[in-house]
Amino acid sequence: MAILEIQNVSKSFEDNLVVNNISINIEQGEFFTLLGPSGCGKTTLLRMIAGFTNPDSGKIFLDGKNITNLPPEERPLHTIFQSFALFPHLTVFDNVAFPLKMAKWNKIKLVSQVEELLEDVQLTKFAKRYPHELSGGQKQRVAIARSLVDRPKLLLLDEPLSALDARLREHMHVELVKLQEETGVTFVYVTHDQQEALALSSRMAVLNFGEIEQLDTPQAVYAKPKTYFAADFLGKCNLLPAEVRAITNKTLTLKVSDILEFDLDIEEVGEIKVGGKGWYAIRPEKIKANRNMPTEVEDIFTAKATTKSYYYYGDATLYEFTLANGTKLQAMLSNLRATQPNFFDNEQEVIVSFDPQAGNFLVE
Amino acid sequence: MKNFFSEKTVLSIPPLIYLIALFLVPTILMVVIAFREPGSYGGVAPLIEHVNNTTRINLTLDSFKFAMTSHFIWQLFWRSVGFSLLSTFCCLIIGYPLAMLIAKSKKNYREFLLLLVIIPFWSCFLIRIYAWMIILGPQSGFTHMINYIVNVLGYPPVNLLYSSAAVVICMIYINLPFMVLPLYANLEKHDEALIEASRDLGATNFQAFLKVTIPLSMPGILAGSALVFIPCIGMFVVPELVGNNCSLMIGNLIKQQFLQTMNWPLGSVTSIIMSLSVLGITLLFVCFAVRFGGLKYANK
Numbered sequence A: 001m002a003i004l005e006i007q008n009v010s011k012s013f014e015d016n017l018v019v020n021n022i023s024i025n026i027e028q029g030e031f032f033t034l035l036g037p038s039g040c041g042k043t044t045l046l047r048m049i050a051g052f053t054n055p056d057s058g059k060i061f062l063d064g065k066n067i068t069n070l071p072p073e074e075r076p077l078h079t080i081f082q083s084f085a086l087f088p089h090l091t092v093f094d095n096v097a098f099p100l101k102m103a104k105w106n107k108i109k110l111v112s113q114v115e116e117l118l119e120d121v122q123l124t125k126f127a128k129r130y131p132h133e134l135s136g137g138q139k140q141r142v143a144i145a146r147s148l149v150d151r152p153k154l155l156l157l158d159e160p161l162s163a164l165d166a167r168l169r170e171h172m173h174v175e176l177v178k179l180q181e182e183t184g185v186t187f188v189y190v191t192h193d194q195q196e197a198l199a200l201s202s203r204m205a206v207l208n209f210g211e212i213e214q215l216d217t218p219q220a221v222y223a224k225p226k227t228y229f230a231a232d233f234l235g236k237c238n239l240l241p242a243e244v245r246a247i248t249n250k251t252l253t254l255k256v257s258d259i260l261e262f263d264l265d266i267e268e269v270g271e272i273k274v275g276g277k278g279w280y281a282i283r284p285e286k287i288k289a290n291r292n293m294p295t296e297v298e299d300i301f302t303a304k305a306t307t308k309s310y311y312y313y314g315d316a317t318l319y320e321f322t323l324a325n326g327t328k329l330q331a332m333l334s335n336l337r338a339t340q341p342n343f344f345d346n347e348q349e350v351i352v353s354f355d356p357q358a359g360n361f362l363v364e
Numbered sequence B: 001m002k003n004f005f006s007e008k009t010v011l012s013i014p015p016l017i018y019l020i021a022l023f024l025v026p027t028i029l030m031v032v033i034a035f036r037e038p039g040s041y042g043g044v045a046p047l048i049e050h051v052n053n054t055t056r057i058n059l060t061l062d063s064f065k066f067a068m069t070s071h072f073i074w075q076l077f078w079r080s081v082g083f084s085l086l087s088t089f090c091c092l093i094i095g096y097p098l099a100m101l102i103a104k105s106k107k108n109y110r111e112f113l114l115l116l117v118i119i120p121f122w123s124c125f126l127i128r129i130y131a132w133m134i135i136l137g138p139q140s141g142f143t144h145m146i147n148y149i150v151n152v153l154g155y156p157p158v159n160l161l162y163s164s165a166a167v168v169i170c171m172i173y174i175n176l177p178f179m180v181l182p183l184y185a186n187l188e189k190h191d192e193a194l195i196e197a198s199r200d201l202g203a204t205n206f207q208a209f210l211k212v213t214i215p216l217s218m219p220g221i222l223a224g225s226a227l228v229f230i231p232c233i234g235m236f237v238v239p240e241l242v243g244n245n246c247s248l249m250i251g252n253l254i255k256q257q258f259l260q261t262m263n264w265p266l267g268s269v270t271s272i273i274m275s276l277s278v279l280g281i282t283l284l285f286v287c288f289a290v291r292f293g294g295l296k297y298a299n300k
Helices: A042-050 A092-102 A107-120 A136-148 A166-183 A194-200 A218-223 A228-233 B007-034 B062-069 B071-104 B107-122 B125-136 B141-152 B164-188 B192-200 B205-216 B218-233 B237-242 B250-259 B264-291
Strands: A002-013 A016-027 A031-035 A057-062 A077-080 A154-158 A186-191 A203-208 A211-216 A238-248 A251-256 A260-265 A277-282 A288-290 A301-312 A316-323 A328-334 A349-354 A360-363 B048-051 B054-057
Touching (some): A002 A186, A016 A057, A016 A186, A016 A203, A016 A211, A031 A042, A031 A194, A042 A154, A092 A136, A107 A136, A136 A166, A166 A194, A194 A218, A203 A218, A211 A218, A211 A228, A238 A328, A238 A360, A288 A328, B007 B264, B062 B264, B071 B107, B071 B250, B107 B164, B125 B141, B125 B237, B164 B218, B164 B237, B192 B205, B237 B250, B250 B264
Parallel strands (some): A031 A186, A077 A154
Antiparallel strands (some): A002 A057, A203 A211, A238 A251, A238 A277, A277 A360, A301 A316, A301 A349, A316 A328
C-alpha cells in the first residue's frame, strides 16, 4: 500500500496556477524525487505535504489517513529545509531533542534516543556545541538527526544539499542513501539538480509548470523520456524534428531532420499516426563517430557529418557535428584510450553512427 | 609614535574630548562635592578655611551618613525602582505585540507603521505630558469612562491626574518607542523557516512562540528593557507635572537638593546612589543577556 497518496492536488497563488491537478502514489521505503526547474511547483507541492500550505483542491493521504487540512505539528512527517533551520539558541543535543520534547517523551528515553541518533550521524562529540560552531556538513547532519529522531513515517527534503559545496554534496549523497536504507523511512526529495535526482532516487517525477511530465525510475526517465521537456531538462539530449512515414506492427519508419530515415521499435503505437510529427530524442553518448566507416555496421545507422567544435571534459569529449543539411548533432565520446585523446579537427568529415533503438520518438 | 597620527587615533580624539568634558569631569565633580560640606547660603563651603588662625579642611562623610540613614531617601529610591520596573514591564507587554505586528506586516507597510511609532518624537516632551494632563484631567472623556466603570463596580470616583498611576502611565507612554524599536529590529530579522521547522517538529503555534520566538528575541527584549528602565529611574519632570506628594521619585529629590534646598553635597550623594544602582541593574541585564541566549549566538 502506498504510504503517501496525493490525489488531484491543485494550488494557485493569486492567478498563478502553481500545482495543477497532480496525483502521485509513493510506496513505503521509496526514495522519491520531485525534479524540476525553479517555479515548477515542486516546493509548493512539498509544502502542501508538510502542511505549511493548504491545497485549493485535492486530497493528501499519509498511511491511509487524510492529512489534507491537518496543521503541520499533527502530521507524522518531518521536513529538512534548504537552510537547515537549526535553532540557533539550542545546542546540537537540544536541537535533536526538540521533537521528542514536543511529544513529551520521558527524560530517560529521550536522552538515550537522542544519543543514539547523534551516534548515527557521528556527532556525539558535538552534542554541546551551538549550530554556529558547526560546519555546513555538520549542520546538515544535525538537521537529519533532528528529523529522524522520532521515526517519522515520511521525510521531506527541500533541496537539502544546495547550500553545500560540490565535494561535500557528493559525500552527502552516499550518506543519505545509506541512512535511507538503514532507517527504512520513505524520503520525498525535492531538487533541481538532475544528477542528484538520477543518483539518489528509486523513482522520480519530472515537473514543469505545475504538471508531471514523466514519472518513472531514473533509468527509464533518462533512457526513454516521454516528453520534449523531460528529454531536454534531464541531461543532454539531441532533439531532432521527425515525421512518421509508416507504421508496421510496432515499428515506426521515421524521417528525421529530412535526411535520415530509419526504423524504430516502440512498445505501444497509441496515438501515433502516419504523417504525425514529433521529435527523435537521442542522448549524445549513444552516438559514435569515426574517421572511417565502422566495421560492425549491422543494425547501426550511419551518416556523414562535419565536426564543428568540441569541449574536453576529461572523462569524455563533447563534439558538435552538423549533418549534410546543417542539422546539429551532439556526441559524447568517452576518452577510453590510454594515450591522450586524438581530437577530430574542426571541419573534419566523420561518420557518425548510432543504434536507432537507443533513441525515442516523442509525439509533438 | 608612528601610530599616533593614524586615522584611528585622530578620529577618536573628538569623541574622547567630548566624553572627558561632559562625562568624566562632571562625574569627578559629583564625587568630590559629595564629600564637601554644605555652604551656609547654599552650594558648598570653601574647601580650606582660616578661622581664628587655624586652618580647616572641610571634607566630611556627613552627607553619606545622612543619606544612608534617611528613611525618606530610601523610600524615594525604592519607589523609583518600583515605578521604573512597572513601566518597563508594561512597555514590554504593550511593545512586544506591536513590534511583532510591524515585523510581520508586509514590507511596504512596515516603514509607515514605524513612522507612526516615531511621530510623537516630533513634538516637545513637555507638550506631550500636558496632553496627558488633559486626557487624565477630571473633564476628559477618558476619566468619565474610567469613573463610570469604577462606579458600576461600587467604588467612589477616582482622581486620575496627580497620582502615581498618572506618573506610570506617562512614563510608559514616553518610553514605549524605545521598547518597540529594538524589539522590531530583532523580530524583523527572524527567519520564518525556524518557526516552520518548529511547527514541523511538533510544536503548536503557541509553543513555537514560547520556544523559538521569545528566546531568539531575548537580545531585543533586554536592549528595550534597558533603554526604558534607565531613563525611567532618573525621571523628574513627569512626577512633578502629573504626580502628587506620594509619587515623587529620586530625580525630584536630586533636583530639589540642587535648585531649591541648595544642599549640593546631599544632592551629589543621592546622584551617586542613583548612578550606582543604574550601573548595577545594567550589569544585571548584561548577565541575563549572556545567560539567556542573546550574546552566545549573536556572532553567527
